[in-house]
Amino acid sequence: MAKHEKPSFVYVTYIATTPEKLWKALTDSTLTRQYWYGRRVASDWKVGSPVTFWYEADGGEAVSDRGIVLESDPPRRLSYTWHVEFAEELRDEHPSRVTFEIEPTGKEVKLTLIHDDFAPGSKILEGVRSGWPAILASLKTMLETGKPLTGTSAEAAAAAQAEVAARTRKA
Amino acid sequence: MGMDLVFKALADPSRRKLLDRLRARNGQTLSELGSGLDMTRQAVAKHLALLEAANLIATRKRGREKLHYLNPVPIQGIYERWIGKFERNRLRALSDLKKALEQGDD
CATH class of the missing domain: 1.20.5 (Single alpha-helices involved in coiled-coils or other helix-helix interfaces)
Known part of the structure; x- marks a missing residue:
């Protein structure tokens, strides 16, 4: 079915910043942990390299998501596979794909996020639906005001994560 | 990209209906979105343009088709x-x- 070729989720936000600053915000762990539910991202951002998202759990760090860099063209385009690992129920699922496109549009920079290539019957769609709009809104606010939104703090992450896990078990 | 545009876009029941349709199935064409609705193609196109201007929908090209996504x-x-x-x-x-x-x- 041709429908599988379609991106499944496309999110857009316009941010008063530069492409370079936006790229840094997507790839620098000290920045991601501020607006991305406390996630610390680690990668050398070379095609084929691993991408790992860490979160603080039980006094240490645990992996929430993992992927492989598919495309890396700073500060324009970044794509990696996405495998959710924080909930046991999601670990068997085939990785999906996340792509960021950065385009300057006059005073603002347009950020497009495409999340697609989901496994049939994917259990992560609800998490995707509620997660990305919050992360992107917080990223925008952080770059424009210096402070992220409280809804994507590390504490908020723990609550959201518990909710996703509960929903997954129910489904 | 003001908040005014968002509220104006959301103030119309037909436009909210179109967003509901995208919530149910993301990535539809104009024809798919308008099917079964009591609206002309032109009216649907106009509503979609307003929603896009408010950044409540994102669009992608696929060949000759334009696909709409809830944003x-x-x-x-x-x-x-x-x-x-x-x-x-x-x-x-x-x-x-x-x-x-x-x-x-x-």
């Missing part, structure tokens, strides 16, 4: 502006309760 990022910004982190869980609990009571057995 709730601006609504998230509005939500965060007036809802504090401590209200969030209480409001969710209330909303769940309301839904459960209204749906009966679920």
